[in-house]
Amino acid sequence: MTTTPSRLPRRLALAAAAIVLAGGAAAAWIARAPAVVEGAAVPQHDAALIERGRYVAQLGDCVACHTAPGGAALAGGRALESPFGTIWSTNITPDTATGLGGWSFGAFERAMRHGVAADGHRLYPAMPYPSYAKLSDEDMRALWAYLRDEVTPVAAPNREATMRFPFNLRAGLGLWNAVFADTTPFVRDASKDALWNRGAYLVQGPGHCGACHTPRGLAFQEKAMGDGGTGGRQFLAGSVVEDWHAVDLRGLGPVADTVELLKTGQNRFGAVSGSMTEVILHSTQHFRDEDLLAIATYLAALPGERPAPAERTASRGTPETSYTTRGGLGYTQFCTDCHRADGRGVKGVFPALDGNPTVAARDPATLLHLTLTGWKTAATERHPRVYTMPGFARLGDDEIAEILSFVRASWGNGAGPVSADQVKQARARLDPTVEASKFETPRLAALLAEPDATQLVRGMRLNAETRELLPEHVGADMNCSSCHLNAGTVAGGSPYVGVSAFFPSYAPRAGKVITMEDRINGCFRRSMNGKPLPADSPDLKAMVAYFDWMRGATKKGDQVPGRGVGKIDPKLVPDPANGEKVYATQCAVCHGADGEGLKDEAGRTVYPPLWGERSFNLGAGMARTYTAAAFVKRNMPVGFHEKFPLGQGGLSDQEALDVAEYFSHQPRPDFPDKVKDWPKDPKPKDARY
The missing domain is CATH 1.10.760.10 (Cytochrome c-like domain)
Structure with missing residues (x-):
């Protein structure tokens, strides 16, 4: 389930628009709340409370917004972009001068539940305080204990938001809060069991899932606000966030698949994308199993119009249109190495497109975003290795539209076509980088x-x-x-x-x-x-x-860019012991721990064996160390980085040579006619015979 989105607070200066649109000058009289900044005394909390607070911080994914790239944890400074300017996340370490060290618990709770800082200024709802208002008193105190007593203080001054006029006027936020911010505490539903209620609390409260997955109104408020947070059919019904489609979570199931997705970033229907990868990385992979089960149970129970995912007990095979349509041939050329001709992907590595909710979504925003800008898997304990899909912005708008339309129509996905105009508009918004190349890829x-x-x-x-x-x-x-x-x-x-x-x-x-x-x-x-x-x-x-x-127009004697596999410095000396290590870390996932290759459920070869009776024989070019090393250097592993078109290559010359020496000298079939080779010319030094 390639679900999505970009991390929610980043989407919003949002309600900044509402400050003026809803409040305007009429709200300017609203006074700043009195400051409650207190001294630097740090209360001591017991270890159990602090540990609970650490977990609450993970439930709320505090680190995602309050840590700048490469910066100290929770010291703020991350830019949260919006159409109206930039908000900079704040320092929530216990530093007295720049963080929460001078705050009281009361000031902290007011900021969390009502969006008012210790000095009285109102917070933009990029801070999802309407959701955090539902935190229990016990979780709120535990979070405070963790932030005050466990987090390392960091002196990092906060930056003022650089919002354009009139969105830099915060006064109207008071009126926006009065109209839209539901501060009702979480209330258990007595008609539901404890598991459902725990899931409801986590989703509505600390998880603040609605901030991305609930559609927004004209004032940029969550449409589910003001009615207890469940909002009828609007709550978690899907939305578009920074050109990502945050999928409809209502009726999301089966439960086991949702649990697997939140724990690992992948399941049999796909993988997360966009900033949801950060949510998995920093937050949900650390949830207790019972909490993941509770969330999945609650989401599955929400009434919705989502069709039940088809059971993928057998492959639907290669679509007939794969070789009769431009989109099908485009997919065959650019997508099958990872997602396979039958759309089943490679388990644990590349997501399936067959039955993938993002592929079949009514709004193709995420699919367009991924295709134009690329994608990376979430790094989790079960899947620590990150795999990359490069962006395909080098392809024309028509080509991308044809390929995506083919994908959305195949394997029972049943989604509508994508137009070239939709691709063009997405390209203009996303402005993806397109690297120049002397090699023109034939289509x-x-x-x-x-x-x-x-x-x-x-x-x-x-x-x-x-x-x-x-x-x-x-x-x-x-x-x-x-x-x-x-x-x-x-x-x-x-x-x-x-x-x-x-x-x-x-x-x-x-x-x-x-x-x-x-x-x-x-x-x-x-x-x-x-x-x-x-x-x-x-x-x-x-x-x-x-x-x-x-x-094409190539003539004998022409120089063809990209021809062959290049060269490896023949002065380098291979180290097969290091090659065995490189193979284990970089190659075994696709080619097998014992070089046996990878097969799908039907026994068909996905990636070929590199040695053994089913591999190439002793007379093949790939059985020569330096030839194999040159190929590996430029083409393996696949999905390693953003290089077009397969994210391939990335090992050093020495690593490529070492691993080539290792696998090329493993057992493989003989080639009886080898005695006839090189009858006139000197034999290459790396020939196996």
Whole structure:
């Protein structure tokens, strides 16, 4: 469930608009509340109360807003942007001069429940005091004890909000509070059990979930305010926050999936995104299991119109439109390596799109945001490694609209199309960075415009689904795209771009001039440990046709940016012991602890084995250390950072060489014809035979 949003307080200067719109000059007479700043005496609290307060701080996710990037914990200074200016979060450490050290508990409680600071000035509702008003007295005192007695004091002066006139006038907030801020304490529902009531308290109070997930009115108030916090069908019904769609939480279920999502940032339907990753990181992953269960139980019980998620007991397979539409081919090229052709993703690594609530949401805001700017997983105890999806802003508005429309229509998601105009508007708001590149990625979608489109699409599919389509010719759990990423369209990923222009050509390993057909069949025999295709085979002709289409305007002798896999300094000396460590930390998650590769529930290969009887044989180029190292350097691991198009690469030259030495020298099938290799030319120093 790729749910969302950007962390709630950040969305709001919000009610700053309401100060003037609702209050205006008429509210200017409202006096500042009397200051209650007291001396620096710090009361002592017992350890149990302090520990309870620590947990309350996690329930409320205080650290998310009150800690600046790279700054001291809870010392404030984080910029909370709004359309009306910037609010800077405050120092809530017990420093006497700049934090809460000079406050009394009464002043703290008033700020938490009513939005009035110790010196009497009113707080912007970027501080979600309407939700915190529901904290129990016991939790409020415990939080105070933790902040005063446990948090390290930090001298960090607070910054004034830089709000534009007239939003810099705080007086109208008093009227806004009188109209919209519901300060009713949490009241248990006697008709519900203890679990439901605990969930209701956590969601409505410290968790302040409504700040993002409840739609806003004209004065930027939560529409559920003023009626006990439940707001009928408006409460938690979903909203748009900083171009993220905060999903409808009403009727959210199944309960176990919600618990897993809040604990780990992932479940079988997807993964969190946007600033919800921070909520998982700092807050919900630390909740007690019984509290996660309570929250999930409460949300599931709220009446709503959410369709029940379909049970994903079996794959719906590859959609028929994958190869007949521009959107389907765009998805095949740019998305399948991570999200797979059947939309099932890779468990624990890349989220599924099949049954994903964000994909199927009526509002595609989050989907557009993710596609244009990228995404990262939440780092949790169960999933500590962060995986990244790069932004795809390099693609045109039409291309993105086609791909997202395909995704929303496939696997039973049943959502409406995305228009190029929607992409254009989102791009203008988000202003994503687009890095320049000398390598122009060919678009598979363009195949459909060719007169021989059927043959070309077949040739492309033979590269992407080699083992499935040609089982008698493939003896390993490999496809051509195992080494030629995204059907041969990735710079530095052994792309096919321009390759056929250089054939026929002399091959030192064969000691003779070979054709394009010879080169293809060489890969069948070595890289896939299989059998060559007959010279008159329609499939071989389709593959050659696809290569010729990839040639474009390239002529023999041209310099093709991104061609091949690059080089690794031959002076470097590999360290296989370190390579084993690199493999365990960076490679095993996809290729298996014992190099066996990764399969899905149906037994189909997701990521190929790197050694063993189902891997490439001794005669493959990848069995050579320096060739494998160059490929690894530029292409592995996938999802490592924001590099287009797979977030691939990122290891140092030495790390790539070490891990290549380790896996290339593991057991693998022999290649009997190795005795015929390099009959005239010197053998490379890293050849295995």
